[in-house]
Amino acid sequence: MARRSIGCLPWMLGGILALAWMGEFTRPPPLQVETFDPRSPRRPLPQWSDEAFVIEDPRDAPGDSMGTAFAVDRDGAWLTAEHVTRDCSRIGLQQGNIARAVSRVIESREADAALVRDGLPSEDVLPLSGRMPAPGSIGFHMGFPAGRPTLVVSELIGPASARRGQTDQTEPVLAWAEVGRIPAGDHTLSGISGGPVLAEDGHVVGVNSAATDRRGRILTTAPDAMIRLVVASRAVNDQPVAYPFAGLADAEARFASWLEQGAIRRIYCDVDEGAPRLTATVPNG
Template sequence: MRSVHWRLVVFAAVAHAALSTTSAHAHSSDAAPPSFAPVAKVARPAVCHIFAAQGARPSAGGEPLEEFSRRFFGEAPPRNAPRRSLGSGFIISADGYIVTNAHVIRDATLIRVRLADKEEYDAKLIGSDPKTDVALIKIEPRGTLPTVRLGSSAALEVGDWVVAIGNPFGLAQTVTAGIVSAVGRVIGAGPYDDFIQTDASINPGNSGGPLLNLDGEVIGINSAIFSKSGGNVGIGFAIPIDLARRIIDQLREHGKVVRGWLGVSIQEMTADLAKSFGFDRPHGALIADVIPGGPAERGGLQRGDVIIEYQGHAVLDSQHFPTLVADTPVGSHAEVKVLRHGEEKSLTVAVAQLPEPKPQVRAATDSDWGLAIADLTPNLARRLGLPTQRRGIVITTVAPTSAAAEAGVQSGDIIREANRHEVSTVREYRTAIAGATDSLLLLLQRGEFSSYVALRRE
């Protein structure tokens, strides 16, 4: 049975935006504007191209022509080449503060910014928030920079015209237009999902670029697309600027984001659950668990409570409740109204700071490195075009874009050593790598020659 898998493609894009008050707001007219040029003229000077390098992979030797082929014909890049991402950003202050996506500059050892006038600067990371995919960087310009005005995403309506500016596939200063297809869209990117969906053409390279209204104001940060192929299919997503603005302000002031925390796990109240809890319709956020000793437990919240109001805001569903809590000042007291066994109860909970997630270290398996392996049998050797008398561990599959693929590992390679231990069976190999967490050293045989390859897991 054939299944179609949509994948969320996160991409990078050069984006730049500036003020524009020359065009009427989209929903003031049912007709398309005669031209989007007024928006483009004021916004493009503030859009910039962001280049981020994440450091070099360890060299393990290799043939120069083979490495060249991988680089320029769509295969894995050279082992000694740094990983790169290209993206977009937009200038929000004349002294050089630039907003982009967190995934564009993630783990970057070098951030380079090219402005619309072709001037280039090294940038410093001010702060990054992976939970919302927002980052703030800073350059030291030689003069005053053009800026973009931040609007409000709260006033957006489905059907409003929007304009995207960015660097799709490296094509700098590209302008596309479309409409708002949906607001408040949840796409499974994290607990603070609240995306603007648009059919404006957005492609890899647009990440971090601005989504603008017809007043030339930024109302979103282009962040993701849904696609089978990685290209635009008319479904793009942007982070609402009202959400991003709160993150930007914290990053600028503190270099990080501090969020409120109650210590509860919530889930959606479905129609079946509502019926089981004795409600006539689904509403509220159902508490599935309460963390022992956390603020919620101390405040009297219980598993099975249904939160219907928080700080005076009606809680209609579980979708936006995490954002309400996250925006609550740490140390303040939140008024929470719940339904418990059909009765309303009002409770007061002291809001704590969301703890940093504890890093989880675990032993790696072969699949973590992008490898599928098997003991080499005569039949398998024949299928792979290897000598039938050869024995050992053979790599049968290498996952695209994996650590193994980037290091130049190929199906048909024979593993002779793993982390300096000689191995001849899959069992021996897995014993040898059991303690590996971040790196793995393999001795591979390809044809008559052997070479060491270092894999690093992100």
């Protein structure tokens, strides 16, 4: 069995977070986090591949960080990565020069995906699919690696499994091989975590989860696991039409349009020791 180490993607902000938090002085309600886990001894998840990856979590204590989120319902439902929202005291979506605080998040325990229930409304939303693309097909990863809007182009290697940190839990993922970036560069992909990966048919087929430090492998959540979280949330009613990409220029133009329309945004995690955080479980089924 092949096993490779791969890095976690959130961009650590340290003490340089410049955005003001909307609601900081009005004391927003505590962050409410629900968990969803469809796994059970009677219904184990399929093992897709013998290839395995180990996702290395940061060794330091959790700190302020930034990732990517994208709109999936016009009323304010947004998808991102679970490790972007994990252990946060506050979570906010960028709105101009402020981080607009959210208070309702559902995190998957099956895959690296989380859904914000009460985010900013968006006139434009991205279409989702639970179908895996064919190996060798092109993927378009969108987000903010190192804080910069970047389109990463890849080829799908196929399904695999990943284990995060020192846990025994594995999760199904798709493994992609990076083939290019716009704009060109070799900086870290930290910060693209939580952004969408779109197949050639125009559907989002996963959430960016982890990557090697240099050009190499990119891991995204399994598309069916992403859809199970969306269905369990009962927060997504929109079903926008997906249009196949006409090529790289079309993908670049759509990314620019979604950025302009605010359908893809930076998402911020603020960590305060001792801050309130309420956790509940979403019933399965």
